[in-house]
Amino acid sequence: ETGVTQTPRHLVMGMTNKKSLKCEQHLGHNAMYWYKQSAKKPLELMFVYNFKEQTENNSVPSRFSPECPNSSHLFLHLHTLQPEDSALYLCASSQRGGPGTYEQYFGPGTRLTVT
Amino acid sequence: AQSVAQPEDQVNVAEGNPLTVKCTYSVSGNPYLFWYVQYPNRGLQFLLKYITGDNLVKGSYGFEAEFNKSQTSFHLKKPSALVSDSALYFCAVRDIPHPDDKIIFGKGTRLHILP
Numbered sequence: 001e002t003g004v005t006q007t008p009r010h011l012v013m014g015m016t017n018k019k020s021l022k023c024e025q026h027l028g029h030n031a032m033y034w035y036k037q038s039a040k041k042p043l044e045l046m047f048v049y050n051f052k053e054q055t056e057n058n059s060v061p062s063r064f065s066p067e068c069p070n071s072s073h074l075f076l077h078l079h080t081l082q083p084e085d086s087a088l089y090l091c092a093s094s095q096r097g098g099p100g101t102y103e104q105y106f107g108p109g110t111r112l113t114v115t
Numbered sequence: 116a117q118s119v120a121q122p123e124d125q126v127n128v129a130e131g132n133p134l135t136v137k138c139t140y141s142v143s144g145n146p147y148l149f150w151y152v153q154y155p156n157r158g159l160q161f162l163l164k165y166i167t168g169d170n171l172v173k174g175s176y177g178f179e180a181e182f183n184k185s186q187t188s189f190h191l192k193k194p195s196a197l198v199s200d201s202a203l204y205f206c207a208v209r210d211i212p213h214p215d216d217k218i219i220f221g222k223g224t225r226l227h228i229l230p
Contacts, residue, residue, distance in 0.1 A: 002160065043159075043205070043220040056217070090158050102209055103149055104218060106158035 003027040006091050006107035013081065014115055021076040021110045023091030031096040032074040033104065034066060037088040049074060050096055081114045088112070117142045117210040121221035128196045129229050136191040136224050138180075138206030147209040148189040149218065150180055154202045162204075165189060176200070196228045 003026045034046040048056035049068040065077040092104040118141045128134040151159040163174025170182045180191045206221040
């Protein structure tokens with residue numbers, strides 16, 4: 001295990017539902033990330049949080065709403081999703097700043113299916 | 116802008132033979148380079164990195180990668196492939212110095228090791 005956990009591992013939701021994805025890192029890192037992985041497409045960076053502050057939002061639709069209450073927890077709130085949002089959502093963490101090594105450690109992902 | 120290319124969607128290798136997964140990159144400064152592996156229904160797992168120093172980097176599970184600055188390449192290698200090496204492999208790059216710590220991932224190469 002990498003020290004990054006994600007729940008739930010699988011989620012099926014209708015387009016009118018509201019759900020949340022949770023990520024927790026036990027590595028003492030100061031940055032956390034949400035990625036979207038769709039079949040036959042490159043890994044898409046969605047959001048970056050550095051010291052709990054959002055430093056990047058890659059033009060993600062507002063139906064995805066991130067929350068980072070502290071440096072160990074990251075949420076992705078979902079509402080009124082579309083079928084094309086079905087994908088594997090990956091959380092990652094890293095240590096940013098200084099002479100850090102910058103590699104990211106990933107959770108196992110949440111497989112989301114929107115019906 | 117930084118970018119990374121993995122020219123092969125899929126690589127097939129017979130068990131016991133050496134394997135190479137190709138990666139080339141483009142950065143404005145000096146690169147940090149990474150390889151990750153993804154097994155089915157799992158997140159990305161860090162394999163190895165190049166920051167500075169020896170051009171040949173050794174990582175997990177017997178993998179190694181060679182940094183070639185003149186060819187802007189960072190190919191992943193293993194002397195003798197195992198069936199269990201079958202997975203999706205991602206190359207990634209971070210441009211240093213750069214105010215944005217973003218890591219860019221390649222689109223991935225699927226490695227099939229044939230028994």
